[in-house]
Amino acid sequence: MTATSVLVIGAGIVGCSAAYYLAPEADVLVVDPMGLATQASTQTAANLHLQLSYTALKGGEEEFRRHARIIELNDDADRRWTALASETGGRVKVVNFGGIVVAESDDDVDILRRKVELERAAGFTTEFVERADLVDLVPEVASGVRGASWHAREGYVDAKTACYELARAARERGARFDLTSAVSGLRRSGGRWRVDTDPGGGVDADIVVVAAGAWTERVLSPVATVPMEVSGLTMSVTEAGSRRVEHLVMHTSRPLSVKQVSSGNVMIGGGRPARVVRVEGPLGWRTEPLRASLRAGMDDAVRVVPGLDGLRVVRSWEGLLGSPADDIPVIGEVPGQPGLIVSVAGHTGYTLGPTCGWAAARLALGQDPGVDLTPFSPGRFAAVGVAAGGTR
Amino acid sequence: MSAPAAGDPRPDRTVDVVVVGHDEAALAVVDELRRRGAEVVLADDRQVQVWAVTPLEEGDPGSAGDRDPAGMVVDLAVDGLPADVIGCRAVVSALSEYGTVPLVPGGEHAGEPGEPLDDDVLLVGGHLGATEDALRHGTPREVWLPFGRAALLGHLLRAPALLRVGALPAVRLLALLRRRGVRVRFGTALAAIERAGDALRAHPRGAGVDDPLTVRRVIVADSRIPPSELARSVGARSAWDAVLGGWVVANDAALLPVVAAGAAAGVRGPAGLAAHGVLVADEIATLIGLDGGPAPGRRTALGRAVRRGRQLARWQAGIAGRTPLPDAGTGADTVVCPCEGVTLGDLEAIVPLLPDPPTPRDVKTVTRAGMGLCQGRRCAAAVTAWAQRCGRVSTDVLDAGLRPRLPLTPLVLRAPAQPRGHEADADRLVKRQEP
Structure with missing residues (x-):
């Protein structure tokens, strides 16, 4: 039996940043069955999304306003990534070269104009860019693009190394990592949390932070309900080439994101589906490629950014996205379960990672996170859940 | 045949088996299956890129669910462009063992396999087929071989009697290199490589250190490119077999019916390859329900030839000194x-x-x-x-954790304005084998 004051479940971007923020002030142990950042936190395109994506507009304006509640988290995340880059002496690599969502049809132009209006009303600093101005601002997009929405602070993080750097800094601050143990049980016992691990004799902790991404629902299931939706997404990357894209380029109505990272490789993502197959084992799922997704992503990318012509795609992969069922982040203590904190962002989870980690750390220390977390409480699922039944 | 619309998951046509490769094993699989009435497509990997093998989709793409037992879809591309989408019930991977990949650290790919060589080339490694290929296309400036001259002689003497014939190509190649005036450095491996203007400077490790060579291209022919990509891409396990000196595919009943033949399964030599091809064809014929396998006597003979092919592979691994591991005690610049x-x-x-x-x-x-x-x-x-x-x-x-991923070979992005006039080429290159 291991004891700790705070146990963080999950070694992705949320878990690693929570450990980083907690370590100076508390005894922290991070557990993960697969290793450091083996799932969404390295499978992701790691875009910094600071305007809302096309998915936020799917359900009409009421739905859009619900999504717009993350603005305070977005602003916090923007500041926090910049601070992490500076605190680690640039080893956490953050690039803010500006991001653009393009419209290729008149319908999409109308949607984008409305999106920008709604975003600006909610406090976002998005701007609409007319076709005539695009040539100067983002010359790499195709002449068929009729308009775009622009956010100057968007960009990307080097997700390959970010979690490693945060984990190293957290270790230097005293945090411990167990990267071979799966959580198999969670219960309240004698005023503390008793967490069963496999292998291992379990962990006793005052506070438990569940930062398990797509696995949040499964980890919490003995004591609380946070319904998650799991989907498989497709990414591709080209060989390294000369500079061809200087911004993050996304699309109004098609799942597409294109950017060229500092090594010269162009990453193509945006959320095209992959197949998710249930399997035995600690993960419970496996992803498989869908040919149609690979090809459509490549076709969209080179149509919107013609300068990619001739580059070769050398690799594609799939990742699992776990999103809360209502698509809004879940950050907070589970009602009726003292010391059980959930932190999962879902759709733009990588962007929000450090904010989710920070907020969870502050809650674990009983301090004010400095962000209004009311809209993100796990209590909103209590009506459909079993919040009372789990304590054994 | 036409390039399918983006996102269209349907195959252009459906056959029984797709065979990828071009060597004796590939041809033997095709011949045997044709003889037994199967419809087979041979995709010559020298000209057609296989960039995806995916399960045939059932229901809504992307939904969690079972695979369609009907089989899988093979995507073929020519010059990076989608060329042919073929549905089938089994795939045979008979890919050759090496690739002539120019070695340029952190930069652009400098050429394509099979391209004619200029003379300003360094060939590193000891793979017989790759050396033969390089000499067919040009004359390298130098050849660096990882084994010493004595070790080579020792291996030749120790070769099993049955395999002496397999040693002849090595002796013949060395003689040819000498006749062409190519400097051969024995016991020399590649330690590091750096850019020198438009050229590359290769630094040797082992004998003759501190004698770097500046050339336009470096070709690695050390057999470290596994022949089993196709099988690995759909999840078949593939591991380096130190004894065999090759990548060995282990098929798993739970996986899609992708079967490795010939070099991909650790067999060498024309006789061994062809024999293995027939046995693999028989395995697939049983899988898809075809009658008329080889008679028991012939099967025994085939098995013997395959065993000799495996011995040959082991012996070749010995003379090439092929090891995928950095040796103990090697320097930081390895x-x-x-x-x-x-x-x-x-x-x-x-x-x-x-x-x-x-x-x-x-x-x-x-x-x-x-x-x-x-x-x-x-x-x-x-x-x-x-x-x-x-x-x-x-x-x-x-x-x-180094999972094989699609595409199997790099795939070129093409802007839609460019003509997609490769259908005719694809028709020519993807030979149809009608029963």
Whole structure:
């Protein structure tokens, strides 16, 4: 039996940043069955999304306003990534070269104009860019693009190394990592949390932070309900080439994101589906490629950014996205379960990672996170859940 | 045949079996299956790229669900453009064992396999087929062989009587190199490579150190490109067999029916390849319900030829000194990942950043080893071995985290305005084998 004051479940971007923020002030142990950042936190395109994506507009304006509640988290995340880059002496690599969502049809132009209006009303600093101005601002997009929405602070993080750097800094601050143990049980016992691990004799902790991404629902299931939706997404990357894209380029109505990272490789993502197959084992799922997704992503990318012509795609992969069922982040203590904190962002989870980690750390220390977390409480699922039944 | 619309999951046509490759094993599989009434497509991997083998989709693409037992879809491309989408019930991977991949750290790919060579080339490694190929296309400036002259003689003498014939090509090639005036450095491996203006400067390790060579291109013919990509891409396990000196595919009943034939299954030599092809065809014929297998007597003879082919593979592995691992005691400048220019020293330097013990995946993620043009085909074993020395035990590349991924060969992005006039070519290149 291991004891700790705070146990963080999950070694992705949320878990690693929570450990980083907690370590100076508390005894922290991070557990993960697969290793450091083996799932969404390295499978992701790691875009910094600071305007809302096309998915936020799917359900009409009421739905859009619900999504717009993350603005305070977005602003916090923007500041926090910049601070992490500076605190680690640039080893956490953050690039803010500006991001653009393009419209290729008149319908999409109308949607984008409305999106920008709604975003600006909610406090976002998005701007609409007319076709005539695009040539100067983002010359790499195709002449068929009729308009775009622009956010100057968007960009990307080097997700390959970010979690490693945060984990190293957290270790230097005293945090411990167990990267071979799966959580198999969670219960309240004698005023503390008793967490069963496999292998291992379990962990006793005052506070438990569940930062398990797509696995949040499964980890919490003995004591609380946070319904998650799991989907498989497709990414591709080209060989390294000369500079061809200087911004993050996304699309109004098609799942597409294109950017060229500092090594010269162009990453193509945006959320095209992959197949998710249930399997035995600690993960419970496996992803498989869908040919149609690979090809459509490549076709969209080179149509919107013609300068990619001739580059070769050398690799594609799939990742699992776990999103809360209502698509809004879940950050907070589970009602009726003292010391059980959930932190999962879902759709733009990588962007929000450090904010989710920070907020969870502050809650674990009983301090004010400095962000209004009311809209993100796990209590909103209590009506459909079993919040009372789990304590054994 | 037409290029399918983006996102269209339907195959253009459906056959029984797709065979990828061009050697004796591939041809034997095709002949045997045709004889027994199957409809077979032979995709010649020298001209057609196989960029995806995916399960036939059932219901809504992307939904969680079972696979369609009807089989899988093979995507073929010519010059990077979609060419043909074929549905089938089984795929045979009979890919050849080496690739003539120019070695340029961190930069653009300098040429294509099969391209005519100019003379300003360094050939590194000892693979017979690759050396033969290089000599057919031009005359390299130098050839660096990892084994010493004495070791080569020793191997020739120790070769089993049955395999003496297999040693002849090696002797013949050495004679040919001498006649062409090519300098052969025995006992010399590639330690490091750097850019020197438009050229490359290659530094040797072993005999004749401090005598670097500046050339336009370096070709690696050390057999570190596994022949089993196709099988690995759909999840078949593939591991480096030190005894066999090759990548060996283990088929799993739970996987799609992708079967390795010939070199992909650790068999060498024309007789062995052809015999293995017939046996693989028989395996597939049983799978898809065809009658008329080889008679018991012939099967025994085929088995014998395959065993000799495996012996030959082992012996060739011996003379080529093929080892995927950085030798103990090698220097910090030993190149581990040629595509991204990652050295042994780079690996040691990142230790503080890695969890203890590190996995090969950790190494890849942090150093970019395995993220270059060859996608880990050349460095996966070395990275795995290094991580293993740090404490992890698995030698299985799939388990170790360097997962094979699609596309199988780099795929060119093409703007839609460009003509897609490759259908006729594709028709010519993808030979249809009607029963």
